[in-house]
Amino acid sequence: xPEQVVQTGGYMIAAYIVTAVILLAYTIILARRIGKRHx
Amino acid sequence: xxxxQRGRWTTIGALVLLAGIYVRALRYTPVEAHQGLAQKIxxxxxxxxxxxxxxMGFVGLASILYLLLKDMRYDRFAAASAEVGTVFCCVxxxxxxxxxxxxxxxxxxxxxxxxxxxxxxxxxxGYLVLRGxxxxxxxxxxxxxxxxxxxxxxxxxxxLSVYLFRTLHPMPIVLKPSAPxxxxxxxxxxLLSFGVFTLLYIGFVMQRYALGEGTSDA
Numbered sequence: 001x002p003e004q005v006v007q008t009g010g011y012m013i014a015a016y017i018v019t020a021v022i023l024l025a026y027t028i029i030l031a032r033r034i035g036k037r038h039x
Numbered sequence: 040x041x042x043x044q045r046g047r048w049t050t051i052g053a054l055v056l057l058a059g060i061y062v063r064a065l066r067y068t069p070v071e072a073h074q075g076l077a078q079k080i081x082x083x084x085x086x087x088x089x090x091x092x093x094x095m096g097f098v099g100l101a102s103i104l105y106l107l108l109k110d111m112r113y114d115r116f117a118a119a120s121a122e123v124g125t126v127f128c129c130v131x132x133x134x135x136x137x138x139x140x141x142x143x144x145x146x147x148x149x150x151x152x153x154x155x156x157x158x159x160x161x162x163x164x165g166y167l168v169l170r171g172x173x174x175x176x177x178x179x180x181x182x183x184x185x186x187x188x189x190x191x192x193x194x195x196x197x198x199l200s201v202y203l204f205r206t207l208h209p210m211p212i213v214l215k216p217s218a219p220x221x222x223x224x225x226x227x228x229x230l231l232s233f234g235v236f237t238l239l240y241i242g243f244v245m246q247r248y249a250l251g252e253g254t255s256d257a
Contacts, residue, residue: 008077008141015080015137026126030246034043
């Protein structure tokens with residue numbers, strides 16, 4: 001049972017990291033595009 | 040303060056609140072008895088799906104308004120909402136399989152809900168590709184609006200697919216006729232996450248809309 005908890009916890013951490021990466025990446029991409037337009 | 044700056048601060052605020060959702064979901068929300076820790080993916084997957092649907096809903100509505108009023112602001116808003124919706128669709132389509140693998144023992148299954156959601160993603164991509172491919176600025180909004188309206192008509196089928204077809208995907212637990220079937224701490228975390236993802240959508244769209252202002256390349 002603890003092994004199963006560790007395994008499902010791994011999927012959970014992966015999902016939380018992937019979400020943060022996608023949202024942060026898009027935030028940075030938008031900021032750079034807006035910055036380029038102002039240059 | 041310009042629209043882009045307001046959008047940026049809204050996005051930053053929403054990202055800080057998202058960090059708060061992470062803490063609340065991981066530390067202060069109980070672990071579900073059957074699914075274990077994997078169930079906590081729910082607090083990101085469902086609000087991401089909500090934001091993707093919201094995006095396509097607004098793409099469709101703005102497309103209808105563009106065709107009726109021929110106001111380019113609606114076309115620009117639809118383009119902004121479609122790009123942002125693609126981002127939320129990416130979150131939904133990556134967190135979904137990460138949740139499915141430990142619970143269903145498969146990354147993906149071609150059931151109605153998942154297949155229709157993938158179609159939504161392809162519609163978003165198709166919409167953006169079409170905008171890039173049609174160079175005539177008088178035709179692009181009209182062609183895009185047609186795809187946007189197709190996306191809008193897909194939304195009720197996605198929501199009702201779990202009722203209409205046999206599917207592995209769970210039934211709605213919040214957006215349904217009866218009361219939400221979740222314990223209070225889980226429901227509060229989910230509703231807060233809905234709010235944060237909606238705020239993120241608003242911040243992203245404000246920035247993306249500002250980017251399209253004053254250019255023909257919306």
